Amino acid sequence: MMFQLYGETGVTQILGWVLVFAGLIIMNEIGRRTKFGGILVFAIIPLVLTAYFIAIQIGAHTGAAWALGTQTYMYMNGWFHYAKLYAADIGCVGFMMLKYRWGIGAKEWFKPWPFVIVGINILIAVGSDIESAVKGFMAGGLAGGWWASNEGVFLYGGWWNIVNAIAGLINIMCMTGWWGIYSSKKDKDMLWPDMTVWFIVAYDVWNFEYTYCNLPTHTWYCGVALLLAPTFANALWNKGGWIQNRANTLAIWCMFAQVVPMFQLSDTFSVLPVVYGGAQKHGVTAHQMYKAAMDVYNTHGDAAAAIAKFGIKANPTMQGVWALLALAANVICISVIIKRSIEQHKNPYTNEIFAGTKDYEEAMARRA
Numbered sequence: 001m002m003f004q005l006y007g008e009t010g011v012t013q014i015l016g017w018v019l020v021f022a023g024l025i026i027m028n029e030i031g032r033r034t035k036f037g038g039i040l041v042f043a044i045i046p047l048v049l050t051a052y053f054i055a056i057q058i059g060a061h062t063g064a065a066w067a068l069g070t071q072t073y074m075y076m077n078g079w080f081h082y083a084k085l086y087a088a089d090i091g092c093v094g095f096m097m098l099k100y101r102w103g104i105g106a107k108e109w110f111k112p113w114p115f116v117i118v119g120i121n122i123l124i125a126v127g128s129d130i131e132s133a134v135k136g137f138m139a140g141g142l143a144g145g146w147w148a149s150n151e152g153v154f155l156y157g158g159w160w161n162i163v164n165a166i167a168g169l170i171n172i173m174c175m176t177g178w179w180g181i182y183s184s185k186k187d188k189d190m191l192w193p194d195m196t197v198w199f200i201v202a203y204d205v206w207n208f209e210y211t212y213c214n215l216p217t218h219t220w221y222c223g224v225a226l227l228l229a230p231t232f233a234n235a236l237w238n239k240g241g242w243i244q245n246r247a248n249t250l251a252i253w254c255m256f257a258q259v260v261p262m263f264q265l266s267d268t269f270s271v272l273p274v275v276y277g278g279a280q281k282h283g284v285t286a287h288q289m290y291k292a293a294m295d296v297y298n299t300h301g302d303a304a305a306a307i308a309k310f311g312i313k314a315n316p317t318m319q320g321v322w323a324l325l326a327l328a329a330n331v332i333c334i335s336v337i338i339k340r341s342i343e344q345h346k347n348p349y350t351n352e353i354f355a356g357t358k359d360y361e362e363a364m365a366r367r368a
Contacts, residue, residue: 002212002318003220004272004280013220016269020221023256024229024249031092031248032241033188035100042092042251046085049255053082075261075290078150085258088251091117095244099183099190112178114192114243119172125210126168132214133161139304144316146303148296153217154289154307156275156314160323164209167326171206174199174333177352184366189241193363194352200231200242202326202333209322212273217286218257218264220271226253240363265290276307277315284310 031041052072059067067073094113097105104110132147136157139145144158177194184191204227211223230245238245256263263269270286272279279289289310296306341348354360 002273004274004276009268012268013271016263017220017225017271020253021225021229024226024252025233027252028229028233028245028248031252032238032244035187038092038096042089042096042248045255046089046251049259052259071261072258075152075265076258080151081254081258085251085254087117087121088247088254091121091247092244092251095190095247098181099244100187101183108179111181114181114190115175115178117247118175118243122168122172125207125214126165128214129161129165129168129210132157133159133165136161144314146307146314148293148301148303148306149214150297151215152290152294152297153215154276154293154296154303155214155216156316156319157213158316158319160209160316160319161213163320163323164206164213164326167206167323167330168210170327170330170334171199171203174202174330174337176337176348176354178349180352182364182367184241185368187368189238189366190244191240191363191367192243193240193360193367194354195240195243196354196357196359198333198336198354200234202329204231205322205329206326209319209326212275212322213319216273216275217270217289219273221264222253222257226250239359240366262287274315274318277313278311282311284312 027041030037032038056067056070056073060073091114094105094110094117097103098110098113099105132155134157135147136144136155139147139157142159144156144160146154146156149155175195176199177192180192180194182191182193183189208219208223208227211219215222226249229249230242233245234240234242265287267285267287272284272286276284276289278284289307292306292310293303295301296303337348337353340346340353344351344353346353352360355364
């Protein structure tokens with residue numbers, strides 16, 4: 001098993017996952033089906049939240065107890081959290097511009113925007129993997145070691161991070177047909193038909209490993225539920241719209257997590273992966289480890305000594321297994337792309353090379 005999902009809280013942990021999965025799908029449907037829904041979810045709500053975030057910063061600066069006591073200020077006040085939220089939302093707005101052909105969204109040169117924004121996000125993740133590997137090597141040598149991130153998480157970095165970083169770089173090259181961006185009938189979706197199941201599987205396996213290694217205490221939600229929601233929608237009713245689904249659900253999750261971070265840290269809903277060996281046995285919670293990790297980060301303390309006090313022993317086996325799966329999935333994907341490119345005598349980035357495949361044709365059948 002990859003997660004310590006059993007015991008007294010097993011039912012609520014599963015319930016939490018179902019709520020997140022269903023909530024992401026419902027909010028994505030609201031955001032994608034109409035212009036008003038998209039503006040509401042990806043413009044109005046973010047503007048309201050921005051006002052709330054600014055009020056928190058002003059209140060905290062003046063020592064206001066209400067601001068200092070908010071979950072956002074206590075657990076999500078780092079620049080990275082805000083950057084991730086707004087980067088995701090900017091991507092969604094850009095996709096809406098393409099879908100509805102608003103402003104520069106109607107220009108041919110803007111069509112590679114999905115590739116650019118996704119590529120940037122993958123590169124950020126690759127950087128995080130490399131950082132974790134370096135700090136793990138510094139802490140424990142080639143076998144890896146514990147370190148505490150500025151997000152209050154004990155991470156066990158090692159060779160698996162390097163392998164997954166390589167998989168991420170290959171994954172960028174697996175995005176083909178950059179100019180093949182279309183609007184669906186009734187403008188419900190932005191379609192990228194050449195982004196077929198080959199890429200989706202390679203991306204999902206890679207991104208799951210990224211969250212498992214770098215956001216382990218959140219992976220049950222931002223790794224499993226958040227990745228399956230857009231894939232589920234693409235498979236059943238929104239063929240060709242996976243990248244739009246992915247951006248939408250990511251932005252929605254980031255907004256929720258920024259306002260209610262204790263959902264995934266609470267004793268009721270949090271789920272710990274098996275890298276924290278023995279955590280379940282010793283009754284250790286994600287919230288307890290968060291506080292300890294922040295202490296280590298702020299004082300430059302010994303992460304290994306701090307986490308050992310919980311009776312936890314590192315078990316990175318699944319991190320290594322998934323890293324190899326991520327690399328294999330992306331090598332297979334890029335191999336298929338190279339093979340089809342050679343056979344068709346086409347540049348896979350300026351041309352669509354999956355024409356004729358089931359995924360591609362089903363997506364194109366939805367084109368306006």
